[in-house]
Structure formats: C-alpha cells, structure tokens
C-alpha cells in the first residue's frame with residue numbers, strides 16, 4: 105500500500121513516498137513548488153522503482169499556508185487522484201504540526217494582520233481550527249494549565265512567547281508528523297475529490313483583500 | 317494525435333480535447349464572471365481560488381464531451397507563459413500531474429501563441445507563412461509577422477497602454493460594469509461615431525508603433541468636461557478612433573512587408589465593426605482577412621492544444637520542471653512584446 109504525501113504549505117516542498125506508514129523516500133526542496141513539485145514526485149517514484157499506477161493513495165496538506173503553494177499542492181493531488189482513480193487524504197496543517205508532540209498541545213500560525221490560526225489538540229477529539237487575535241489566543245492559553253506544548257508554524261509570534269517554556273517554532277512539517285496525520289485523516293473518494301479546496305484564508309478575508 | 321489543452325491564464329478555466337491540431341472534439345470554457353463582477357475587474361486571488369475549485373470538474377466534462385479518457389491522450393498542453401501568475405500555476409500544476417500520471421509528453425505554450433494559432437486551426441491549407449497577425453488581447457496590442465511555426469517577428473506594438481486597457485479604463489470611469497470592452501461595444505452600436513473627435517496618436521507615423529494613452533486621456537477628460545454627455549456617441553467615437561488606429565497601422569505594415577494574408581487574434585476579433593473595417597481595406601487591396609471561429613477568440617484550451625500540435629513537432633516536449641511566467645519572451649526569437657514589463661517572475 106503506497107501513499108504519496110505532498111506538503112507545499114510552507115517554504116519547503118516535501119514529497120514523501122510511504123509504504124504502510126513506513127517512509128520509503130523523502131524529497132525536500134526549498135521554494136518554488138510550481139517548478140519542483142512534479143519533478144520531485146517523478147524522482148521519488150524512480151528511486152523506489154515505482155510507476156504512478158502503483159500508488160494507492162495521495163495525501164496532501166490542504167492548509168492553512170502559502171496561498172500559491174496550497175493551490176499547487178491541492179490541484180496536483182486532486183489531478184493525480186483523478187487520473188489514477190485513487191483516494192485523497194487531506195491533512196490540515198495544524199494537525200500535522202502537533203501530531204508527534206505531547207498532548208494537550210496548541211498549534212498556531214499567522215493568519216496575517218496580527219491574527220492567528222489556532223487549534224488545541226487533545227487525546228480525545230479532533231479539534232476545530234479557528235482564527236483570533238494573538239492577544240485573545242494568549243489569554244486562552246493562560247487559562248489552560250494542562251498545556252504541554254505550543255507549536256508555531258513559522259515564527260511570526262516568537263517574540264510574544266520568548267519566555268514561554270513550552271513554545272516551539274518550526275518552518276516545516278516533519279515527515280513522521282505528516283505520516284501520522286495522514287493515518288488519522290479522512291479519506292475522499294471518487295467525485296468528492298474534485299470539490300477539495302485549500303483551507304487557506306477564510307472566505308471573508310479573501311473578499312476583503314479583493315476589495316482593497 | 318490527441319492533445320488535451322488547458323488554459324487558466326486569467327479568469328476563465330478552459331479545457332479542450334483536440335485531434336491533429338485541427339479537429340476540436342470538445343472545448344469547455346468555464347467563466348468566472350460572477351465571481352469578479354462586483355469588484356469591477358479580475359481579482360487575481362479570487363481567479364486562482366476559482367480555478368483550483370473547478371479545474372477537475374472542467375477536466376471531467378472536457379473528456380466526457382469528447383468521449384475519451386485520460387489513457388487515450390497522447391500529450392497534454394498548457395498555457396505556462398503570459399497571464400496572471402496565481403492563475404497560471406493552477407493549470408500548469410494540473411497539466412504536469414496529467415503528464416506525470418499518464419506518462420505522456422508535457423507541452424508548454426505561450427498564451428499569445430495560442431491566440432495566434434487560433435487562426436491556423438483547420439486552415440493550414442489556406443493560410444501560408446509568412447502572414448501578418450494583429451493580436452489584440454487583454455494587455456496587448458501587437459502586429460506580428462508569423463514567419464514559420466514558433467517563429468515570429470515583431471512589426472508593431474504599443475508604446476504605452478493597450479487598446480483593451482483604454483476600453484476598460486473608460487468603462488470603469490463611466491461605471492459601465494465589467495468587462496469594459498463588451499459594454500462599450502454594445503453602447504457604440506447606438507451611437508454616432510463622428511459625434512466626438514478624439515485624437516488618433518501616431519496615425520501618420522510610417523511604422524507599426526501604437527500609442528493609446530493620449531486617446532485615453534482625451535476620452536476621460538471629455539467625460540469629465542461634458543455635463544450633457546451622450547454616452548452612446550462617446551463610446552461609438554472612441555471605438556471608431558481605436559478601429560482607425562488598428563486598421564491603418566495593420567494595412568501600412570501589411571503593405572510595407574508585403575504580407576497579403578492578415579489574421580486577427582484575441583477577444584477583439586469578435587468586434588464586428590473592426591472586422592468590417594479591416595475587411596473593406598483588405599478587399600480593396602486584394603488581400604485576405606482571417607478571423608478565428610467564435611469560441612476560439614476568447615481564452616480557451618483548444619487554441620493551446622492546437623498550437624501544441626504544431627509546436628511539438630519542432631520543439632518537442634518540456635520537462636516537468638518547466639517554469640511558469642507572467643511575462644515571457646515569445647517564440648524562437650524571444651520577442652519582448654511589452655515595453656516596461658519585467659520578463660520573469662511576477663504577477
């Protein structure tokens with residue numbers, strides 16, 4: 105059972121080939137997913153001695169993250185799945201971010217303009233992602249004494265956490281976290297794959313950006 | 317040879333299946349008009365989002381209409397040069413994925429080459445190299461000598477605004493809605509083209525250089541000055557000025573370079589008064605005018621597949637790492653057709 109896993113949400117383009125949750129090949133390239141992503145996929149398949157038709161599933165990070173990166177990653181995953189007639193597993197950035205950490209953990213990342221995406225991960229249930237100002241999120245965290253870890257994707261708010269003992273920052277999602285997140289994610293099949301869209305900015309932000 | 321053509325260069329998602337460069341088996345164009353209408357123009361982030369949300373449905377309908385499946389395709393072609401960066405990458409990502417998954421050649425096409433080839437499709441017996449092509453699309457006003465497949469010579473272009481940009485600016489100034497060109501053309505039908513006299517910049521210069529910014533300024537100031545503005549007359553007069561400029565420069569260049577076959581490419585090829593005016597001049601000289609069939613005038617995937625059929629034979633396939641560029645030099649001679657533009661990354 106081979107899964108192709110794609111992450112174009114941040115400054116690195118990651119392509120993983122995974123067999124039964126074990127990493128077979130990994131390719132990480134900085135910047136420009138529009139040029140690199142497909143070549144990385146082809147090279148990964150070549151290295152593993154596989155043809156595209158040997159893939160059983162595609163997993164893809166759907167966001168939040170780089171606007172253009174996500175469009176490229178999600179379009180690629182959907183189209184490969186459409187041609188190969190295999191399922192797609194969407195991975196949410198914040199789920200992968202906290203996947204291999206001690207729980208409960210908070211995943212955060214900048215949503216622009218001092219706003220922040222956040223999700224609180226526990227053992228019991230999959231959290232909903234939300235957006236709030238960083239001040240509001242800091243208050244929520246203070247009221248949560250159980251917190252083990254705070255992971256930020258990027259370092260926009262690192263100064264706000266400089267003396268926080270459990271704060272970590274990362275500029276890319278790690279292979280083991282991505283693989284774990286793909287195991288726990290939902291599976292889309294058939295025509296329902298077509299409707300998959302990146303979880304980039306909230307629609308209201310897009311409209312507001314557009315009218316500026 | 318069965319080629320799938322994809323175009324997501326601007327605000328329309330176009331996918332087509334074309335056989336032997338000539339036979340259009342399907343040509344689906346999904347307009348994003350309603351998503352952009354209330355902003356009065358194409359918003360790049362919204363265009364990219366719409367392409368991402370719809371591209372796979374459009375791929376399905378193009379194949380379904382053509383009654384073929386992915387495994388029947390011999391190659392996939394895509395506009396990878398010229399357009400909105402955020403939009404282009406969506407079509408390019410889909411095309412690369414198809415090339416990879418089907419293990420078929422990927423053919424990158426310059427969007428303007430697609431427009432040029434929209435004339436040649438099905439007419440390779442009638443149109444012979446070299447011929448003249450007047451391309452008036454989006455931000456471009458170009459006179460090109462099409463020397464051979466993939467080789468062009470720039471015989472004229474605008475030094476400032478493109479004709480389409482003037483129409484869009486004026487339409488916005490008059491609050492006529494979007495897209496501006498179509499609104500002005502509609503109003504012009506009911507107006508008097510000689511009511512206002514607008515300048516025709518550079519019309520007496522004996523070369524192919526266009527300039528539209530003086531015309532734009534004159535029209536805008538006429539709108540601001542005249543409290544009893546007759547909008548239909550103004551639109552008709554503006555359209556006439558643009559037609560006069562395009563026709564006189566095109567005929568001048570056709571004569572100086574002895575190009576007796578003239579083709580019209582881009583959205584403006586749908587403009588009836590322009591076609592008529594050109595036809596008249598062309599007939600007087602015993603030349604020939606060609607315009608693309610209607611559904612090939614707008615942005616579409618069929619012209620991309622059509623161009624790819626011919627250009628694949630001379631240029632071959634492209635690697636999966638092929639670059640997407642908002643502005644890119646055109647053809648084997650690397651024509652830089654747009655003054656002041658950066659030819660590289662950018663939106």
Ligand SMILES: [Fe+2]
Pocket residue numbers: 427431453454614615
């Ligand atoms: Fe176009």
